[in-house]
Amino acid sequence: MSLTRSWAPPGPYDLRRSLGVLQRGPHDPACQVAPGAVWRASRTPQGPVTLRLVQGRARVTGTAWGPGAEWALDRLPALLGAADRPEEFVPHHRLTREAHRRLPGLRLARTGLVLESLIPAVLEQKVTAIEAYRAWGRLLRRFGEPAPGPAERRPKGLYVMPDPRGWALVPSWEWHRAGVDGKRAATVVRAARVAGRLEEAAAMALPEALARLQLVPGVGPWTAAETVQRSNGEPDAITVGDLHLPRQVGYALTGRRDTDDAGMLALLAPYVGQRHRAAQLILAGGPRMPRRAPRMYAHDIARF
Incomplete structure (x- = not known):
């Protein structure tokens, strides 16, 4: 049986x-x-859910299957960005002003689910996106469960991630086969063991949420920010410690290629309270810094 809300x-x-x-x-x-649709498979406090989202002329309709259907639909507006306030953004550069004008429909999603965003962020630490996506996909297909709902209606290969106990019980060799080193695997396991306390961060203000996540060894400012951007929909959760973001922001706003975290934060100082949104608009509307070297080499530790 499905439930619907718009x-x-x-x-x-x-x-x-x-x-x-x-x-x-x-x-x-x-x-x-x-x-015509966006599909999500999540593990809510009430259990797994499959959520199908379709945008019409005036409304977005969500259809949900599974034990977590009511939980997901109760929070549908928040997921879609109802609590976000893009109108409060004040551009201070021509680039952000133009991007904000061109992208009036961009809102920051708020999932309300911390572990769902934290684990893939941990997998993305200090590796290429391709490596992280491959690991996330393999682990979900191996240890997750097929998303609830009629198989003939949902896309093939839709999976719900493991519950915290499932993450904690992933064998060491399976992490290796997925290309995840011991440090990242241990961080995921530590986070899974305190999942209940971490999920409380979804209702916290930004400083408290970041502090709560960073109590887990292996979770630093980069991972914490990448998590609360999604779980909390935080417009000021700027990512620091990223290999590319400071240089991209610096290049877009100044033409310089050597901007570091401190330089990026200085450039974004006029946007305090909205720095994550500003960075997203800069990436969406600004010039991309030309590459001078090949992409970072993707390692496959499963072969070693």
């Missing part, structure tokens, strides 16, 4: 762009963009 955005809305940040690569087993 939400009417108060203004322009772009479903794919707003929820695209939740997809971990083009073949994410937990989030897929099919023709």
Whole structure:
């Protein structure tokens, strides 16, 4: 049986762009963009859920299957960005002003699920996106469960991630086969063991949420920010410690190629309270820094 709820955005809305940040690569087993719909498979406090989201002219409709259907639909507006306030953003650069004008339908999603965003962020630490996406997909297909709902209606290969106990019981050799080193695997296991305390961060203000996540050894500022951007929909959760973001922001705003974290934060100082949104608009509307070297080499530790 399915349940349905709809939400009417108060203004322009772009479903794919707003929820695209939740997809971990083009073949994410937990989030897929099919023709005309966005599909999500999540593990809620009430159990697994499959959520199908379709944007109409004036409303976004969510259809949910599984034990977590009511929980997911109760929070549908928040997921879609109802609590976000893009109108409060004040551009201070021509680039952000133009991007904000061109992307009026962009809202910051809020999943309310911390572990769902934390684990893939841990897998993305200090490796290429391809490596992280591959590990996430393999682990979900191996240790997750097929998403609830009629198989003939949902996309093939949609999976719900393991519960905290399932993550904690993944054997060491399976982490290795997925290309995840021991440090990242241990961080995921530690997080899974305190999942209940971490999930409380979804209702915390930004400083408290970041501090709570970083109590887990192996979770630093980068991972914590990447998590609360999605779980809490935080417009000021700027990512620091990233290999590319400071240089991209610096290049877009100044033409310089050597901007570090401190330089990026200085450039974004006028946007305090909205620095994550500013960075997203800069990436969406600014020039991309030309590459001078090949992409970072993707290692496959499963072969070693």
